[in-house]
Amino acid sequence: MELIEGLYTRRSVRQFTGQPVERELLLEIIKAGTWAPSGLNNQPWRFAIVQDAAVRANLAKLTKYHFVIEGAPACIAVFIDKSLMYHDTKDHQAMGACIQNMLLAAHALGLGAVWLGEILKNAEAVRALLGLPEQMELMAVVALGHPAGKSHTSTRKDLADVLLKEL
C-alpha cells in the first residue's frame, strides 16, 4: 500500500471476523508504533497484548464500547511510562504519533483497528487488570482483527476551514 493512499484510506474498524491475529503482525504493529518521533527521543510508550478471551471479557466491561473489545480477537493496550515523561503535552502528542503509526501499520497489513479512548475513564482499573505497575498510565486501547463488513465512510473539514493563514 502506498503511504499517501494509506493516510487517506485508513478508517476505524469496529467489526472483525473471528480469525485470530498472527502474533507476528501484532509485533510488527507495535514496532511501527515505536518508530514514531518523541521529544528528546524519550520513547515513553509501553504495550500489552491481550488475546486471552477471559481477560478481554473483563477489559470489555471497562468501556461502554464493550462490543468492540468483545468482538476483537486482539487488543493492544498502550501505556505511557510516567517515569520517562518530561512535558505532558509533548509526551501525549508523542503517544498520539505512536498510536497513529500503529493504526497505519494495521491498515497496511490488511487488518482493521480502532483507537479506543473512552476507556481512559477506567485507566487505573485497566492497569490493575493487566497487572502492571503504577508508573504505567493507560493512553489508549487499540482493538484489532481481520475486518468484517463494509468499512465506514468518514469526513473531514475542507482545507479552507483549517488553514488559518499563509504568510
Next chain:
Amino acid sequence: MELIEGLYTRRSVRQFTGQPVERELLLEIIKAGTWAPSGLNNQPWRFAIVQDAAVRANLAKLTKYHFVIEGAPACIAVFIDKSLMYHDTKDHQAMGACIQNMLLAAHALGLGAVWLGEILKNAEAVRALLGLPEQMELMAVVALGHPAGKSHTSTRKDLADVLLKEL
C-alpha cells in the same frame, strides 16, 4: 513509497536546499494531517503556512533551534483550537497523530521535515507574531524543505524493552 517502509525510514531532517516548497505540496501535507483520527472527530487542528523570509526570521528568534527555521524554506505552524477541545490528553494525542501524518506525507513526497517542540515555550509569542486569535494554541512547528545532506540515523528500544506483557 510503501506505507510500512515509510514508517521505518522517516527521519527528522534539519538541513534543506534553498529550493522553495511548492504550495501544492504544503497543502497536501496539511490535508494528510487532517485525516488523522480525533476523539469525537472534533478535528481540533488548525494550520498556518509561513514562507515569508521576514516572518521566518522572527519565528526563528523564538527557538534555540533558530538555525532550522532559518534554513527551512517553509514552516507549518500547527495550532489547536481550544474552543473545540473536550479532553486535554486525548486532544493532544490527536494533535500528535495529525503531526505524524504530516511528517509521513512530507517523507512520501520526497521532502524533509522536522517536528519542533522546543518553541512551545514561546507559544504565545508565536501566536501573536502570526496574528492569530487567542483561542489558537501552538502545538508544534513543522519545518520543511527539500532535504540536503545525508539523513541521520536513529535508534529505538528493542521490542522486548517496550512490550510489558502478553495475555
